[in-house]
Amino acid sequence: MAAKSGLGLVQRQGLVLTEAMRQSLVLLRLPTLAAAEAIAREAEENPFLVVEPAPGGPTAYDYALDTTVANESLGESLHRQIALQRLDPATEAAARYLVGELREDGYLDVALSDLAAETGAPIAVLEAGLAVLQSCEPAGVGARSLAECLELKLADAGIERSLARASAEHLDDFAEARWARLSRSLGQPQTVLEKIAALLRGFGSAPVREDGGWVDPLVPELAVEVGVQGRLAVALLPGRLPACAVMAVSRGSLEGEALRALHDRARRMAAAVIARRETLLRIGAHIAETQSAFFLGRHRTIVPVSRAEAAAALAIHPTTLGRALAGKALLAGNQVFPLGMFFSRGxxxxxxxxxxxxxxxxxxxxxxxxxxxxxxxxxxxxxxxxxxxxxxxxxxxxxxxxxxxxxxxxxxxxxxxx
Missing domain, CATH: 1.10.10 (Arc Repressor Mutant, subunit A)
Structure with missing residues (x-):
């Protein structure tokens, strides 16, 4: 979470997103446990950030404090790998920013053109950042489709990149063992094609495997309850993320650039937590309104509501809605439901x-x-x-x-x- 990794520090290289906006968007994208881990790390490193976990039993924040050192998250692993590469500031910032846009399974489901329009970054800078991200482990991370994911995995397994790309375009032929057709299309002997087929069979359908230790458990942050006269109420569950505050100090007492930077980071983190809560509450209220039959009828049916329709109704950008849904869940009737299941094309x-x-x-x-x-x-x-x-x-x-x-x-x- 260090400020030096932010897009706001490389505006002269073409990325104009402010550091405060970046912090808010990154925290919004993180699943609940990962967000708790991010807050825990910042609180450990930053004396100006005061966190107040809710009283009672163990919370997601408590879990994060116990596991932050022991387990490296996918985001931490990718940031570490990016830091080891010799990159110009704009490319490094773009790569780090794209890490925050990844789905929990490692796919990037936001178009670079949309991110360019949202952040003001040149598309060439984002493409360079994506190339860096896709060079990281696990193989396939940052892929925008199944074909691109398999292409990256084949290349990582030693298949020449152009052949890997062409092979990923003939998945049906590989599945049906159409060696003659594949040989004509790819210009390779059957022995090479059988090797590629064996590799494809061993790959998962996503960059991050569920058993790979990267996927966070689904922890609900919202609760939908049926109140009097069948009215639905939406609330944030206590203790999922801690309340954050900034230590009160006068600006004049912050001697030195390092102290001022820490204080600014604390302010950005506290603001990002508030923004995350407000956004999730708005989305939860929209879900309760559009899916009342689901909650009042004991989870039997869901009304088709596309993400584009929901984003328009909430007056937020579709990519912001996508970030808010990623890895988030709500609790209803003692059952946990991913937020994403309430948004789909019919x-x-x-x-x-x-x-x-x-x-x-x-x-x-x-x-x-x-x-x-x-x-x-x-x-x-x-x-x-x-x-x-x-x-x-x-x-x-x-x-x-x-x-x-x-x-x-x-x-x-x-x-x-x-």
């Missing part, structure tokens, strides 16, 4: 748009009722959903089934046999 249905959540629940119900001898394959599930009026593709069914952590029909049949 699928065309017989009676209007249907949310992916509702379709996934229908898939779960169909599989629960299937015959143990003949489990439903994805194409049969797809055909049934289409019969019920849902316009869905087989690959989308497969994607939703994987989101539910349900094995394929072959895997389910094998599990039941063994």
């Amino acid at each position: 699928l065309p249905g017989a009676e209007g748009a249907v949310s992916p959540f509702d379709v996934q629940q229908r898939i779960r119900a169909m599989i629960a009722q299937e015959s143990s001898d003949t489990p439903l394959a994805d194409d049969r599930i797809c055909a049934q959903l289409q019969k019920e009026g849902v316009d869905i593709a087989r690959r989308t069914v497969a994607k939703y089934r994987k989101c539910l952590r349900i094995p394929s029909s072959f895997g389910r049949k094998r599990r039941k046999v063994t």
